[in-house]
Amino acid sequence: MQGMLVHHAPMQDIALPAAVEDIVNPSQRLSAVHHLDIYRHSYIARLRSCMQSQFNALAYALGPELFELFADQYLDTYPSESYTLNTLGEKFAQFLQETRPDAGREQKENWPDFMIELAGFEYALSIIFDEHTDEQPAVILHDTPDEMLKLAPVFHLFHHQYPICGYYLGVIQSTAPELPFPEESYSAVTRHNYKLGLFTIRGAQYHFLKNMQRGDSVEAAKDNLVKAFEFKRAELDKIWPEWKKGFIDAGFFVFYEPS
Amino acid sequence: MSKIGDNYTNTLISLPNPGLGLGLRSKHFNHILEHNPAVDWFEVISENFMDSGGRPRHVLRQIAERYPVVMHGVSLSIGSTDRLNKDYLTKLKLLAGEVKPLWISDHLCWTGVNSLNTHDLLPVVLNDESLKHICTRINQVQDFLERPVVFENPSTYLTFKQSTINEWDFLRYMTEETGCGLLLDVNNVYVSGFNNDFDPAHYIRQLPHDRIVQMHIAGHQHCGTHIIDTHDRQVAHDVWKLFNLAWELTRGVATLLEWDGNIPEFDVYHAELLKAKEFMSSIDGFGITGEQEIANDDVVSNPVNFLVNEVNW
Ligand SMILES: [Fe+2]
Numbered sequence: 011m012q013g014m015l016v017h018h019a020p021m022q023d024i025a026l027p028a029a030v031e032d033i034v035n036p037s038q039r040l041s042a043v044h045h046l047d048i049y050r051h052s053y054i055a056r057l058r059s060c061m062q063s064q065f066n067a068l069a070y071a072l073g074p075e076l077f078e079l080f081a082d083q084y085l086d087t088y089p090s091e092s093y094t095l096n097t098l099g100e101k102f103a104q105f106l107q108e109t110r111p112d113a114g115r116e117q118k119e120n121w122p123d124f125m126i127e128l129a130g131f132e133y134a135l136s137i138i139f140d141e142h143t144d145e146q147p148a149v150i151l152h153d154t155p156d157e158m159l160k161l162a163p164v165f166h167l168f169h170h171q172y173p174i175c176g177y178y179l180g181v182i183q184s185t186a187p188e189l190p191f192p193e194e195s196y197s198a199v200t201r202h203n204y205k206l207g208l209f210t211i212r213g214a215q216y217h218f219l220k221n222m223q224r225g226d227s228v229e230a231a232k233d234n235l236v237k238a239f240e241f242k243r244a245e246l247d248k249i250w251p252e253w254k255k256g257f258i259d260a261g262f263f264v265f266y267e268p269s
Numbered sequence: 270m271s272k273i274g275d276n277y278t279n280t281l282i283s284l285p286n287p288g289l290g291l292g293l294r295s296k297h298f299n300h301i302l303e304h305n306p307a308v309d310w311f312e313v314i315s316e317n318f319m320d321s322g323g324r325p326r327h328v329l330r331q332i333a334e335r336y337p338v339v340m341h342g343v344s345l346s347i348g349s350t351d352r353l354n355k356d357y358l359t360k361l362k363l364l365a366g367e368v369k370p371l372w373i374s375d376h377l378c379w380t381g382v383n384s385l386n387t388h389d390l391l392p393v394v395l396n397d398e399s400l401k402h403i404c405t406r407i408n409q410v411q412d413f414l415e416r417p418v419v420f421e422n423p424s425t426y427l428t429f430k431q432s433t434i435n436e437w438d439f440l441r442y443m444t445e446e447t448g449c450g451l452l453l454d455v456n457n458v459y460v461s462g463f464n465n466d467f468d469p470a471h472y473i474r475q476l477p478h479d480r481i482v483q484m485h486i487a488g489h490q491h492c493g494t495h496i497i498d499t500h501d502r503q504v505a506h507d508v509w510k511l512f513n514l515a516w517e518l519t520r521g522v523a524t525l526l527e528w529d530g531n532i533p534e535f536d537v538y539h540a541e542l543l544k545a546k547e548f549m550s551s552i553d554g555f556g557i558t559g560e561q562e563i564a565n566d567d568v569v570s571n572p573v574n575f576l577v578n579e580v581n582w
Pocket of ligand 1: 421454457485
């Protein structure tokens, strides 16, 4: 029965162990095939709509028909193996990469790259939303000494070739964003009081925060940023108060309490 | 039945009746936390919370401090031929340790084989072989969880040629063999009865009423030739009548209104539940009217959209 449900392709394409009529009873109103069709129809419709809610912005970007086509093919290729639907879209970005329409062609199109990045970002958000951690209330003052700052327990950085975070926020805030042109972008995602915060940041900020993610203190992260990008230390120190205020307001930092 | 099975039966028949409950849905989290509505208890979908380290789990912890909670699962797949999923059972037990549910329930169904999950509650072949298989698995699950498990009759859209046992008898044998309990979904009986040509009142009369610890009521969509269990609207009048019959036969058990698609505001949901009170005393002239509103558009059984956690801002 499962084989008859899971593959969205027409039934004659599947080697069935027996005819439906040999397995399923007809009823007063419906034939055996009609009975089975209720399950077949619901299977794909149900999982398609789960994909839709997991990939809200991607569905908007692709439009309903194209999204449905990709989602159906994905569900056929990677049917769920998990007890939870929260991981249904785990391989969707990978699937889009594997099946990109310009695969094998020398001239690559832009839009598949955008869709793949967007799919990966949306899935990452759903994982961050449910990430296990001890959330601490982060009331932190602007004049907290640098050595007392560490990154919030839920803090993730993203680097994209398209303005993915901005586009995603546009969809969520219903501003009907246009498909963007390629443009390198950086973003940070936090979670406070169990709600996500999404922030577009600059490249240098991304690298600074990345250093902190690797365990650097504020001072060391600055040093390493200066070294790696040949920045002038004096200039970095000049803009640092502005960065620090912005990062604290955005909830990137919590208190570092030496144990 | 084994000694342990007897223990499960004893535990089961002494379970409390918490009254009229509602399904906990993320849409209502804030309303419930802010207003503490006078609902007797909440049913939570175990899979929505067992992996969550975020807001859903955080909210559930608070709700469980204020209200009695029952854990209802959709992924046990008791009828499957795959091995029981130990990882799933471990997480289920962990969650139960945290929220202390009155009981844990799932469905008489299978969700997939060969490691796949269709995320549907698929019907099982009802015969001696499957009964033995399922009872063995129920014993394993109950021993692992160290408590009786409650099984719900799913809404079904087909029956198998190989089935030789009526569903109501199958459920009875399950309770006798394992000490498990039953969750009687009155709407599912109505839906399955229409789809598979049996009399829903007869089904309900044949069940072992002392093993029913909970009932479900819900709305469905009539499609003319069949009925789809959509959980997206008010309860049909015929289902209320069946509920009345079940209420009398069970002498009243915990009752929960399911609403999973087009979920309304909390107060509307609660008001629909409270209609159950009108159907708790004798009503004259029992009979199914067959009133129906027929849909033309595509409808989906067992909607599961609500199982995907909504990312909150
Ligand atoms: Fe139910």
